[in-house]
Amino acid sequence: MAKALSFDDEELFAFSDDGEETPTASMSVWNVLVVDDEPDVHEATTLALRDLTIEGRALRLLHASSADQAFAVLANEHDIAVVLLDVVMETDDAGLRLVRRVREDLGNHAVRIILRTGQPGYAPELETIRTYDINDYKAKSELTRTRLFTTLAVAIRSYRQVHQLEMSRNGLELIISACTDLGKLRALRLYAEGVVTQLCALLGLPPEGLVCAGKTLDDVQPRVIAAAGRYRSLMQEPVDTLTDATLRRVLEDCLSRRAHVLGPGLCLYFEVSETTGIAAYVEVAEGLDPVNLELLEVFCASVTVGFENVLLQQRLYDNAYMDQFLNLPNRRGFMEEVSRGDRREDMTVALVDLDDFAEMNTVLDHQFGDRVLEAVAGRLAAALMPGTLLARVGGDTFGIYGPSDQVTPLCIERVFSAPFDLDGEVLRVSATASLIQVNAHANTSADVLKNASIALKQAKMLQRGRATLFDEDLSASARVRINLLTRLRAAFCAEQLFLAYQPQVDLVTGRVLGAEALLRWETEDGTMVPPDEFIPLAEQSGLTVPIGEWVLRTACRQLKRLTDRGHTGFRMAINVSHTQFREPGFVAVLGQALQDCQVNPKQLELELTESVAIGHIDSTVEKIQAIRAMGITVAMDDFGTGYSSLSVLKQLNVDRLKIDRSFVQEVQENADTSGIAELVIALGRQLGLVTIAEGVEDEGQRRQLLEMGCQEGQGYLFGHPMPGPAFEAWMATVA
Template identity: 45%
Template sequence: MGDNNEPLVFAEDIAELASPMPAPWKILIVDDDPDVHAATKLALKGSLIEERTLSFVDAYSAAEGLSLLEQNADFAVALIDVVMESDDSGLNLVQNIRDKLNNHSIRLILRTGQPGYAPESDTIRLYDINDYKTKAELTRIRLFTSVTIAIRSYSQIKQLEAKRDGLKQILAATSELTRLTNGQNFSSVVIKQLCALLKTERECLVCAASHGHNEPSFIVAATGHFSSWLNMPLASLPNERIRTHLTQALNERQHFFHDGVCVYFPGKDNQALAAFVDMPRAISSSEQYLLAVLCSNIAVAYENFQLYRSIEQLAYQDPLVCLPNRNGFVAEIERQMRLNATTPQAVVLVDLDNFTYINSVLDDAYGDDILRAVAQRLCSQLSKSLCIARVSGDVFGILGDASDLTPESIETVFAEPFRLHQNEPLRLSATSGLIILDKTSRHAMEILKNAGVALKQAKHFHRGKTVLFATELADAARDRMQLLSRLRVAFSSERLTLHFQPFIRLHDGAAMGAECLLRWQTAEGQHIPPDHFIPLAEQSGMIVALGDWVIRTALRWRAGLIGRVDDTFRVAINVSLVQLIEDNFVANILHYIHTQGLQGYHVEIELTESMAAHDINSVIQKLKQMREHGISIAIDDFGTGYSSLSILSSLPIDRLKIDRSFVSGDAANQPHFGIAHTVIELATNLQMHTIAEGIETESQRDTLRQNGCLEGQGYLFSRPLDEAQFNQWLAQQ
């Protein structure tokens, strides 16, 4: 046998250890006669009721019995003598058990040796008791019968109470689960509620699975001895028994209540949860019923939780690039502001240059590929601690330490070409607006707005670069918005007017036409320069309605001059590219000309060189349509834009207007107006006429005329005049 001193364990002992007997029913005997105690125990000795033995506790007075019941509420039955300290002490004890202790589960059997003190019918009617017998009546068989009936009644009541309490707990658990939005918190609450319902220590874990996908199942919550298994793949669990139970529950999609408790919760889109509770005992049918109800409610809560997460994902994540969207970015900025980081934080808005053009020339699918490639590059090359989001079409937002968000780091992202379809390289550039967060930054939307201000400034003046936000930029943007608002009010209240500056034939001084110029005088008498409000009207789209009013008003004015000026007298109207690209622009202007009884040659349209930046073929088509109806076309401020000679030669243009910067001021001191002379020669070669702006002296007029310029306008002849003043000027001519 060697040195093995371990005790032998027999087979009967093993079976007994494997299946421990349930706890006995506790019986309280309350009687002032010790012989009654002994007789009762002797009569019930060895009794087995509902497969459980009996254990007895003695009390020799009503007060002692009440004290024992206050300390322990697990008694199934109390055998109570009616007459003890007083004639009704047993009845008072019954009343105290029900009312004072609020114990309605324990079954009460009243016994009396003096039946006359408490009539049987009145006692049964007035008190919540199971039986009322004289001690002489309670033979061994009758006592066993009464106790058995009482214990069965107690067992049923306890089961009903357990179900009632369990259902209350299930309702509370469901309410708690429906409020959760975090996956790990949801799983942790599932563990808590399962263990609470089963009245066991929290030795439990939850596993998540995705049916029909290649994604492995893994542990999403774990407590007790299983805590170290959190986030571990199911296939790697070191405990084969638990691993097998969870795998079986997930594969067969059902609960298992043997060798522990393993329950299954189906979700949406083939997602599922399974939970394992390491139970030291078999669970009752009542517990199985409650578990089934709880699991059903958890499954519904799980689907609602997934639905909430889906809605949250739609609300806070961009599906194309799998990054936070604008809402998510705003939420992250607000969270960062609450943290009060010790290091300076920054927000950058990165706008891809010419993305709209690329998207329109190629297709949306190619544009989507570009956005995904840029998102991937931003995430891979910038610091992992940064929050990167897609805040609008081709604008990305970045939040994080200012040291990681420098103009150089952003430019590095776009230094190398992107490789897309068939590995073809595509070079992209981006323009950025950057703002450093400080204690004055209170609202995320304000931060985004200021970063947007810096971005717009960069787009206008520093394309392809990063502009740091300054308060002056915000002030200027606010002033522009206020000015635009005032412009809308002025337009609707008819505070805008037209002035007219005549075109003069240089060799004889004859009036050949007039340019109409928009003027704005506020109610306070302040004159707002056109170069302040016209760009705002163009950027906001208001120029379409405003330009339409200018055309109608100018043509009505020209119609009023019929018979007072030569028939070739033309009115020149400045037209923005924003107006010109409107589909119905040509049709509208022809309609207005016809309505006023005019001809096409009475009208001249003045455009800037910036129209060459648009779809030139569309512009040429519309210019040809107008020329076919006699409308002449002029290029205003020629020489200050960026049109090429090849584009200029292809445009159907009648006249070039020489910008005032080449005529007056410092240009007047140049011999023979060098640049103006070049423009005149160019127009002659292209078979176009010329008209010079800004003529202020006779010397300028003579030099221009000698160089071949046909017409001019400027203060030498007349400043811009309102309608009444122009009529007076005509009369003087």
């Protein structure tokens, strides 16, 4: 809940514009309702406001400790001028709910409401601020004695004037209508334009000569933030450069004095926090009568709150929709702009992802990475035409939205064609980009961004460093992959995966030496899902490790059954993915599986692909040595199809080379094109390694492989992959 107020020792003072007198018992009072669930807050407020007068009247404080109590007081007391309202009481939004009840249920639009909260960072709902005419919103820590008095004085003056005008002046309707309309405007420029326009309407003047100028804390000097009539061309111009000497002098005088300037012309001053003040100038030929001056006071009081609310909304919007580091729209802001974008012509959304940015941050440092982001954002902004949206939609990913003839692969690739100069340090940055065209028939911005993300992932794998257009087939393919992955997870949990065993034989004698354990998936309806569809998916989704351990243990149990049936020299070959092999505890898991299944390590062979050595040669060599020390043999699977290196092969110190079926297929099709298979066999002989050919399908291939010096083979010629029971029966017939 809210904490108690604490006031400093500032000397309190009262405004005495009208020659106020010392209050007496007979004086009328201003009724102020203090609503807070903390007794200390009531006591501190009473102490701070004791014996003070505002506009010649004393203050009478009423107290309520909950929203319901406050509502009852307001329902019975019809002349309460101000409510000092705690936002968070019995619930997080008790104060905001009370505001709604006061305005709607009681129909009380005159009472001024000042929201107070003791919780830093808590802000009322924007719709509540816009709709229910909240006079002010302050954190309790901001309310020193003087500021509390000042805030209350402004609210009471506003109440007095509103109350009087409700009874006697039709112009009040215009003020309320104007403030309501203005409250719907979020941007400071639009709100300021509305202010000067409504001001002219209030005074019955044509909106021909009017200017609104001010300076936020981020600006170097005051600028024209809104203008109409003949002054419209002055938008964003610094005040001190205005050629109209009278206009410049009046605006500067108003901002420097922080007060209204009456004649020549009319310049109103608005004390708006987070700015040095805002001045609104209107050309007025004659002086204003007292009634219009009173109307202006009411108008200024209301508009000042509106300016505060607009800036609050802008700050909240910036936090929610802007990247604070690069001052660009973030992902949410980008999606909103795309959803509001012009669909009458072809537009394009592009995602630009910096390659290897994470490594850059790790190897160098985050400050250097920030400089890279700033440099890339600057060059992208310079390359894009005006009106094209640039955003930062991820840590190192930029979003672009603009006309299709401007946002092109060539335009993006040119940005990264030249090195970046980072304060004298030259760096070449590579980026991968995906582009998707958006038109009147496009889906939501979320769908557009999702499709662009899909294309980006595909580009990262297939066309790294390039900018490519989105293909609808990519989205369909991604949906199929996601569906297949979901089914694969369910199949693994439901034990629908099984192992099939394909014989490995001696090419000379035909004797069965062992078998390779192959993973298979049969769905509930009996359909077999091809391994080349689900195995890569398992490797990319994190299922490889649990499935791999299951394969290891299942194959070892099958090996134990075969050994118990008399096949003592049988060798079981098991595929191990690079992901599973790189697990820190893989060797320990392997040893535990051998112990649990009670199999001889010499009967086990692990088949690895060349990818296990990429970037991890030292740890790979060490792990293979540990595996071979256990008595397990190691085969290099699919040799020659990937990262082939003779020096790497020597370092790995494997036992067997497996010739890929694509090279064996060449032997079958044309004996003259069997060079790669023959080279692999010769390499194995040179290194003292056994070679085994997979995919042997006919007798002609077997004879040619034998002539080349290959010792072992595997393929349909010798036997198809068979489930465990069928393989055991088959082994019984060939033993």
